[in-house]
Amino acid sequence: xxxxxxxxxxxxxxxxxxxxxVAIAVLLMVVFSLVLAAAGSAATGALGADRxxxxxxxxxxxxxxxxxxxxxxxxxxxxxxxxxxxxxxxLLTYPGARWEILLGKLLAHLGILALxxxxxxxxxxxxxxxxDPRAAAGLPALWRLTWTSVLLGATFLCAGYALSSLARRPSxxxxxxxxxxxxLVVLYDLxxxxxxxxxxxxxxxxxxxxxALLANPADAFRLFNLAASEATAAAxxxxxxxxxxxxxxxxxxxxxxxxxxxxxxALAFRRVVP
Amino acid sequence: xTTTLTISALTKTYDGVRALSDVSLHVAAGERVxxxxxxxxxxxxxxxxxxxxxxxxxxxxxxxxxxxxxxxxRGAVAYLPExxxxxxxxxxxxxxxxxxxxRGEPASKAMGLLDRVGLGHAAKRRIGTYSKGMxxxxxxxxxxxxxxxxxxxDEPTSGLDPxxxxxxxxxxxxxxxxxxxxxxxxxxxxEVEARTDxxxxxxxxxxxxxxTLGDLRREAALPVVMQLTARNxxxxxxxxxxxxxxxxxxxxxxxxxxxPTLARIAALExxxxxxDVMPPSLEDIYSHFSRRDGQ
Ligand SMILES: Nc1ncnc2c1ncn2[C@@H]1O[C@H](COP(=O)(O)OP(=O)(O)OP(=O)(O)O)[C@@H](O)[C@H]1O
Ligand SMILES: [Mg+2]
Numbered sequence: 001x002x003x004x005x006x007x008x009x010x011x012x013x014x015x016x017x018x019x020x021x022v023a024i025a026v027l028l029m030v031v032f033s034l035v036l037a038a039a040g041s042a043a044t045g046a047l048g049a050d051r052x053x054x055x056x057x058x059x060x061x062x063x064x065x066x067x068x069x070x071x072x073x074x075x076x077x078x079x080x081x082x083x084x085x086x087x088x089x090x091l092l093t094y095p096g097a098r099w100e101i102l103l104g105k106l107l108a109h110l111g112i113l114a115l116x117x118x119x120x121x122x123x124x125x126x127x128x129x130x131x132d133p134r135a136a137a138g139l140p141a142l143w144r145l146t147w148t149s150v151l152l153g154a155t156f157l158c159a160g161y162a163l164s165s166l167a168r169r170p171s172x173x174x175x176x177x178x179x180x181x182x183x184l185v186v187l188y189d190l191x192x193x194x195x196x197x198x199x200x201x202x203x204x205x206x207x208x209x210x211x212a213l214l215a216n217p218a219d220a221f222r223l224f225n226l227a228a229s230e231a232t233a234a235a236x237x238x239x240x241x242x243x244x245x246x247x248x249x250x251x252x253x254x255x256x257x258x259x260x261x262x263x264x265x266a267l268a269f270r271r272v273v274p
Numbered sequence: 275x276t277t278t279l280t281i282s283a284l285t286k287t288y289d290g291v292r293a294l295s296d297v298s299l300h301v302a303a304g305e306r307v308x309x310x311x312x313x314x315x316x317x318x319x320x321x322x323x324x325x326x327x328x329x330x331x332x333x334x335x336x337x338x339x340x341x342x343x344x345x346x347x348r349g350a351v352a353y354l355p356e357x358x359x360x361x362x363x364x365x366x367x368x369x370x371x372x373x374x375x376x377r378g379e380p381a382s383k384a385m386g387l388l389d390r391v392g393l394g395h396a397a398k399r400r401i402g403t404y405s406k407g408m409x410x411x412x413x414x415x416x417x418x419x420x421x422x423x424x425x426x427x428d429e430p431t432s433g434l435d436p437x438x439x440x441x442x443x444x445x446x447x448x449x450x451x452x453x454x455x456x457x458x459x460x461x462x463x464x465e466v467e468a469r470t471d472x473x474x475x476x477x478x479x480x481x482x483x484x485x486t487l488g489d490l491r492r493e494a495a496l497p498v499v500m501q502l503t504a505r506n507x508x509x510x511x512x513x514x515x516x517x518x519x520x521x522x523x524x525x526x527x528x529x530x531x532x533x534p535t536l537a538r539i540a541a542l543e544x545x546x547x548x549x550d551v552m553p554p555s556l557e558d559i560y561s562h563f564s565r566r567d568g569q
Contacts, residue, residue, distance in 0.1 A: 007375030018363035086359035094376040
């Protein structure tokens with residue numbers, strides 16, 4: 001079983017390397033992180049925080065958009081592409097369960113995503129530490145951001161596999177992936193905001209709003225990092241809500257979502273008839 | 275002889291369209307069986323059901339004593355899909371290594387397999403740059419992994435040049451003599467005639483004939499055609515002496531009348547320059563069965 005998962009991972013890594021996905025993901029993360037590191041340097045003095053902590057706060061806001069996007073771009077083709085190319089029937093006559101195929105793909109894609117994240121955040125950290133000797137104080141926050149970003153990426157990779165299995169055609173899967181990204185990362189927060197305004201401090205704001213935030217992996221990611229970070233003050237938006245939710249509550253959806261999304265993807269893949 | 279594949283009373287309907295009805299067959303270890311039939315006869319559907327890729331509506335299938343698509347069956351069966359496709363970004367070597375690992379074999383055997391199908395020289399090139407026949411050979415190479423007890427090959431020689439076809443059938447002979455059961459579909463009747471042990475003919479989803487070529491020939495009982503060549507000027511004499519002989523000096527007779535007709539021809543030896551006996555061709559026999567119920 002492990003051998004078969006690794007076999008798929010090796011092959012997917014070859015494919016991602018040839019398709020330049022490795023280069024694209026790393027480049028995207030490095031460029032955006034460096035831009036943020038450069039922009040962050042202007043705000044430092046006023047807030048009194050070290051430069052790296054400030055950069056981590058802005059990286060958190062960036063990653064909430066970028067990591068799911070890159071993850072979905074890498075994964076939407078995973079099943080639909082095999083169906084379209086006609087490679088799926090043969091693959092499915094080989095020994096091994098279907099979830100092993102998904103897990104192999106996840107291993108490769110997550111490895112690439114982690115590489116891109118480490119490269120991007122690493123570049124930003126080097127830039128921050130080079131210009132501010134106190135910046136080392138922000139390293140724990142950076143580390144936290146790194147592994148939570150990987151978990152966030154895993155969630156959206158698996159979500160991409162699920163959509164890929166449901167759509168069965170790459171074009172359809174791409175549409176669904178963009179829809180999911182817009183929905184969870186952009187519109188969800190806008191919707192919540194609108195609901196809070198309409199509710200004006202009622203039951204929704206006090207009872208359901210925190211739950212609604214935690215239910216969305218992207219929001220849970222933002223909450224956890226902001227709450228845990230000393231740079232809370234530097235962040236805008238949901239920073240206020242972050243303080244009122246205990247850390248374990250925002251951490252649990254971060255841990256649970258990748259597993260749940262993988263299970264959903266496996267279920268959807270099982271229903272694909274080659 | 276032990277039976278590797280047994281199918282009885284198999285039926286499959288695609289939303290209203292009968293693809294297979296009441297199909298029964300068996301393939302024994304070491305036997306090479308060809309599945310023939312017109313486009314849309316149900317050959318590929320039958321193969322996908324054997325592999326467990328799609329489910330049958332009714333009927334029993336036993337693949338090496340296991341259910342189709344079970345782990346035991348998948349471990350023992352090799353498949354070549356029609357229009358075998360692979361990821362264009364992978365090299366032949368990487369693709370075969372992947373399949374080797376999936377079957378628990380060392381990836382180092384990849385080069386040997388590619389050599390066996392004559393792709394050694396292109397092993398390190400991307401499959402996207404391969405010709406159609408080269409892709410087909412990658413497909414063949416992966417069926418040779420391990421020691422499959424059943425090979426299910428959907429139009430394995432499509433896209434192969436004549437020499438490659440011969441090499442392919444030589445490979446099959448080797449596998450069959452090692453005890454593998456082989457079920458292959460094809461539209462190339464002549465090569466199938468020479469290189470397989472038994473023929474199955476599907477027509478409109480029904481099994482209309484099965485047996486060796488000799489069995490089918492007897493069952494079809496198609497007429498034999500004899501072509502005479504007259505010695506100078508004797509053609510009218512021949513036509514007068516042999517009722518049924520046409521202007522073109524051809525005479526056709528049923529199988530049972532073959533020897534009496536030959537005897538009558540032999541009696542006219544002095545007037546005949548040459549004689550050709552033409553048994554019904556494989557195409558004739560095939561069309562006889564294929565048209566009977568289908569199309
Ligand atoms: N996925 C599908 N959905 C609906 N009908 C299908 C499907 N696959 C096959 N069929 C139908 O089932 C019948 C048998 O198709 P099949 O592909 O098995 O034919 P075949 O004998 O392999 O033909 P060919 O020689 O052209 O490869 C055809 O009428 C076909 O239209
Ligand atoms: Mg077919």
